[in-house]
Amino acid sequence: MMTNLEKYDDAFMTTFQVDTGNLNNTLVYQAISTWDSVGHMTLIASLEETFSISMDIEDIIDFSSYLKGKEILGKYGVYF
Amino acid sequence: MKIIDAYWEKRNLGVDCMEIVLQEDDSISEVEEQLLRLKAGYLVLKIPSGMPKAMCMAERLGYRFIEGSIEVTNNLQPYPLPPLVERLNAKISHKPMSAADIEIMYAEISKGMFTTDRISMDPHFTPEQAARRYINWIDDELQRGSIAYKVVNKDKDIGFFIYKETALGICYPFLVGMYEKYAKSGLGIVAIYKAMEEACNRGMKQVSTVLSTNNRATVRIHSMLGYVFEKINYVYVKHTNGGTDDDESRKIR
Numbered sequence: 001m002m003t004n005l006e007k008y009d010d011a012f013m014t015t016f017q018v019d020t021g022n023l024n025n026t027l028v029y030q031a032i033s034t035w036d037s038v039g040h041m042t043l044i045a046s047l048e049e050t051f052s053i054s055m056d057i058e059d060i061i062d063f064s065s066y067l068k069g070k071e072i073l074g075k076y077g078v079y080f
Numbered sequence: 081m082k083i084i085d086a087y088w089e090k091r092n093l094g095v096d097c098m099e100i101v102l103q104e105d106d107s108i109s110e111v112e113e114q115l116l117r118l119k120a121g122y123l124v125l126k127i128p129s130g131m132p133k134a135m136c137m138a139e140r141l142g143y144r145f146i147e148g149s150i151e152v153t154n155n156l157q158p159y160p161l162p163p164l165v166e167r168l169n170a171k172i173s174h175k176p177m178s179a180a181d182i183e184i185m186y187a188e189i190s191k192g193m194f195t196t197d198r199i200s201m202d203p204h205f206t207p208e209q210a211a212r213r214y215i216n217w218i219d220d221e222l223q224r225g226s227i228a229y230k231v232v233n234k235d236k237d238i239g240f241f242i243y244k245e246t247a248l249g250i251c252y253p254f255l256v257g258m259y260e261k262y263a264k265s266g267l268g269i270v271a272i273y274k275a276m277e278e279a280c281n282r283g284m285k286q287v288s289t290v291l292s293t294n295n296r297a298t299v300r301i302h303s304m305l306g307y308v309f310e311k312i313n314y315v316y317v318k319h320t321n322g323g324t325d326d327d328e329s330r331k332i333r
Contacts, residue, residue, distance in 0.1 A: 029264040036297035038304050040266025045164040057171050057233060061265040 004051075005080045008073070011046040012066060015039060027066040051078045081106045081114065086124070088220070092213035093205060095121035095321065101313075102126065108133050115141055121321040124198075129312040143316035146198045148293030152307040155286050156279060159306040165269055172267070174274040177228040177240070185228065185240050186215050188259045196294040204319050218242055218255065226254075229278065231271045238262040241275040249285035251275075256298075269301045276305070 002010070009023050016022075016034040029035050035043075044060050047053075047069075053076040055063075063069050070080050082101040089097035098120040102111060111134065115125070125143050127134045135145075161169065177185065190211045194200055200210040222228060226244040230237045239258040246252040253275035258268055279287050287307075291299050 029266070033296060036300060037266050037268035038297070038300040041162060041164050041269060044266070045162060048164070057168060060168070061233075061262065061267065063266075064264055 004078055007050050008047070008070065008078075008080065011043060011050055015043040015046055023066055025065070025067050029064045047073070051076065053078065081111055083114070083118070088216070089122065089213075092216050093122065093199070093209050097122040097124065099124045100126065102128060102131065102134055104128050104131065106134070108137055112137050112141070119320075121319065122204075123318040123320065125316040125318070126313040127316065129314060135314060135316075138316045141318070143318045145314060146202060146317050147315045149313040149315050150291045150293065150299065150309055151288070151311040151313075152291060152302050152309055153286055153288045154276065154302075154305065154307045156276065156284065161273070162304070165273070168267065169270050169273055169277075171233070172238070172270050172274070173232045174229045174241070174278065175232060177230050181230050181237070182222070182228055184237065185218075185230070185257075189214050189218075189257065191260050193257050193260070193263070196292055198292070198294075198315055198317065201294055202317065214255065221254070229274070231267075231274055233262075233267070238265065238267060239271045241271060241278075243275060243278055245282075245284070246288070249283075251279035251282070251284040251287045253279070253287065253289060268297065269304065272298070272301050273305060 009020065012023055012027070013019060016032055016039060018027075018032060022032070029040065040063070044055060044063065048055060051073065053073075055072070055076065059072045059075065063072055081103060084099040084101070086097040086099045089095060098118050100115065100118070100123065102125070123143070125138055126149065127138065192207050192211060194210065194214060197210065199205050199213055200207060218228065221242060221244060226242055229241050229243060231239040231241065237259060239256070239262060241253050241256040244252045244254055256268070256271050256275060258265065258271060276287055291302060293299065
């Protein structure tokens, strides 16, 4: 069974076609070409499905980095 | 071949500009003769895709490739939005701008909102010139009857689009932008969809617009929203008044 972190990382890797080496504090919106508006929607939809949550629009707007995303998911009871 | 005196660029950019638009059945040798006769500080040459001889000719004459320009259309037929986009779209609204809203939009554009057009990416021009050109363009279009809309989340303005009707039943939302604070919100797709929604509300049959291949994000959005790619022009430019191609000086933004 995958941990929350593994599920979280998997969503990033699948959406943005990156590997684990890219999953760090420097991974922010637009830092890679695939994290644009379409990529953002795909990532959020994937995380919502994975963790069975529905995020508020303000949180979707604030979800600006790999690191920030972990903090935001904590509001929905997803801990790492 | 069409040759257009782009006189408005003198005001925008401070240079005389001619735009040359090739047709697929143009004779390359005749085009070359015409190009050699043109006198302007800034020449913009648009070559339809599938004309490699014209592209080689352009390079031989000192023109440089700067962008692909894609004409796209959407016939506004029911098209399934991704559920998340649909949910966000339902929470975000759009409203016609007041005069004060328009000033806010211009201030946002002046911060350097657009960075992927052929002026912004050309080291011969400055970011300020590129921004001023957009503002002048919008100003002209508003005077011709286009409408500026702000895109709103709750009580906060997050972006805008300019709505223009070009022909009976055809809408041309020629500019969509996100304000600085929301530039990385991922909501660009909603702003673009709002323009389509407005076109639907007004009974339009089609939305038509032009995308730059330098703006990969907007190409992806239009693809996701079901736009059909109709035509591609390769855009070349030539500066005849000297200047520099050095991009180093422009890396300050």
